[in-house]
Amino acid sequence: MNITIIGSGYVGLVTGACLSDAGHKVICVDKDKSKIANLSRGQIPIYEPGLETLVKKNIKEENLSFSSNIKSSLNASKIIFIAVGTPTSLEGDNADLSQIYSCAKEISESLRDESIIIVKSTVPVGTCDRIEEIISEKNPTKKFEVISNPEFLREGSAIRDFENPDRIVVGTSSKNAIESIKEIYKRQIKKEYPIIFTSRKSSELIKYASNSMLAMRIIFINEIADLCEKVGANVEDIANGIGLDKRIGPHFLNAGPGFGGSCFPKDARALIESGEEFKAPQNLLKAVIDGNERRKLNLGDRILEVIGENKKVGILGVTFKANTDDMREAPSLSIIPKLLKKNINVSIYDPEANKENINEFYGAEWKDDAYSVAKNSDCLIILTEWNEFKELDLKKIKDIMTRPIIVDFRNIFSLKEMEDLNFEYHSVGRNTINTK
Ligand SMILES: NC(=O)c1ccc[n+]([C@@H]2O[C@H](COP(=O)([O-])OP(=O)(O)OC[C@H]3O[C@@H](n4cnc5c(N)ncnc54)[C@H](O)[C@@H]3O)[C@@H](O)[C@H]2O)c1
Structure with missing residues (x-):
């Protein structure tokens, strides 16, 4: 399949490298021209084990290319991934969706009929609806689908995670989009990794709920560690003792300096904001964010x-x-x-x-x-x-x-x-x- 990926950061680049390796013809687009110039020469702007080799291999095999020209890239493909950033806004705790909406506008200007726009960025519930509106305003007669397909890869093991996902989540009700998704992820489906089809809103929320749950576990074990220090107990024994309970499981129970990174803090904050917007307060998560900030x-x-x-x-x-x-x-x-x-x-x-x-x-x-x-x-x-x-x-x-x-x-x-x-x-x- 011909695929365009808009945004060539951690997620876009890994997605592009892995999908091209599966035999698709992928163009990775970014507005940062110097990044694109370096990538075209096989120079990777981030540290991610195995990525450079995979990118170089697929450039050589002519399955992967890079461009800063969104218009010509969209002319070449009907499958469009959005993988731009959704950082916390400078004004508050909500997600800054300016990169997403400017991307939607650019897509709307060069859209081919029957395109499928796959939102891989982590976006608050309802964002896919808004993307659809922006594109329809400019293209009232064209047929297209906007689907949610959040990414769960972890930096540091991104390629392994993309190729061997715990699950692939897809938010769409379109039969046509479902067939395309099955073709895009043929390698993962062949290996029988679970694929969940759900509504767009559920899919958007699964990503936030997932990261927020992990953030909660980290804060929980950190607070247990504080108590251990006061009473002379050992948090590793406690993590082991509770982790063997199958209902709890052993992962994400390492006490440490608190969570950081580009996802957990911003996604937990954005979920709290969605809770406020829709009058369903996420009180547990508020305590998690406060606890993490205090700890640091x-x-x-x-x-x-x-x-x-x-x-x-x-x-x-x-x-x-x-x-x-x-x-x-x-x-x-x-x-x-x-x-x-x-x-x-x-x-x-x-x-x-x-x-x-x-x-x-x-x-x-x-x-x-x-x-x-x-x-x-x-x-x-x-x-x-x-x-x-x-x-x-x-x-x-x-x-x-x-x-x-x-x-x-x-x-x-x-x-x-x-x-x-x-x-x-x-x-x-x-x-x-x-x-x-
Ligand atoms: N980093 C992770 O581990 C991870 C994991 C899962 C999901 N996510 C989500 O994926 C999304 C992307 O994250 P990331 O870490 O890859 O971000 P990033 O900041 O590394 O990359 C985003 C890229 O998009 C480019 N960009 C922005 N607007 C553009 C436009 N209009 N046209 C072309 N390019 C544009 C930027 O120049 C940048 O290179 C976020 O929503 C994030 O929450 C990230």
């Missing part, structure tokens, strides 16, 4: 309590999770400024963080490896669970630090290991080892 701010205080002021601190990891370069709403953006304000000398290492435009870290020094960060520092702080941090030579780390203190917000080291090495070790929801 409190963590800076916890570090200060451990080390005192005017000290030298090394930070390992600033991305919101491992295996991505994405810094959007990362806990580090709240924690590091707090330390800098207290005149703490901060050095940072992250294997892949996108360092552009991070004003929050002004005054901190970026280093090229973990050992340079540890050298002469009073405290090492783990903010992201990169695998390379789990494999550090801890004896060497201890020798080059001024004081052997580790604050580990990802629980990547065992208490026993830290005790044997005589570190002062603070982790989340587990007993502190204090060797002072």
Whole structure:
């Protein structure tokens, strides 16, 4: 099938690479011309394992191409994915849909008859209806479908998730659109991954409910971890104990610094806004967002309590999770400024963080490896669970630090290991080892 994907960020690019690999002819479009120029040369603007190889392969096989010309791209295909951003609006907590609506207007100007517009971006309930209205105003006689098909991939394992989804969700009642979707996802359907056909509104809501449920689990286990610290219990044992209950399951029960990233915070906020708009308040979610914000701010205080002021601190990891370069709403953006304000000398290492435009870290020094960060520092702080941090030579780390203190917000080291090495070790929801 000929497919145009509008928006070539994390979701659009992965979708384009995977669908072209399945044999479709895909054009990925973006309004950012320099991004498109780089992509056409096989240069990937984001860190996502396996993506560069897949993109290069499919450019070579002439299944994948890139363009900043939406009009000519739409001339080439009747299947159009929308994968542009839907960030939190600058004015409030609702989703900023300006990229979506400008995309809808551009589509309306070059629409071919019988096109199928597939909304992959995460959009509040009712947005597909509005997209349909915008396109019909300009094309009252043309036949077209707008369908919802939210994406559930995770950064860091995006290709694996796209190719092996837990489910594909499709919101449409059109038989024609259902047939096209089955052809588009023929590879996933062949492998018998579940595909759910539902209404557009249900499909839009499934995505928000899904991310919000995961955010809730994270906040829940974090609050249990706080209690564990007070009473001397171990949150990992509790996660294991509750996770073995089949009704609960083991996933998303890792205590840590709170959730961040480009999806959970913004989607939870947008769902709260939808609840307000339709007078169905999402009270649980409001508590989740408040709890997460409080946690991120409190963590800076916890570090200060451990080390005192005017000290030298090394930070390992600033991305919101491992295996991505994405810094959007990362806990580090709240924690590091707090330390800098207290005149703490901060050095940072992250294997892949996108360092552009991070004003929050002004005054901190970026280093090229973990050992340079540890050298002469009073405290090492783990903010992201990169695998390379789990494999550090801890004896060497201890020798080059001024004081052997580790604050580990990802629980990547065992208490026993830290005790044997005589570190002062603070982790989340587990007993502190204090060797002072
Ligand atoms: N990042 C994730 O892990 C993830 C996972 C699932 C769903 N989503 C959802 O997918 C959507 C996209 O997210 P993302 O992280 O890929 O965003 P992104 O910011 O990485 O990419 C969006 C791209 O769209 C381009 N764009 C914006 N308006 C355009 C227009 N009119 N024409 C052409 N290009 C345009 C931008 O230049 C940018 O490159 C969001 O709604 C997000 O919530 C994201």
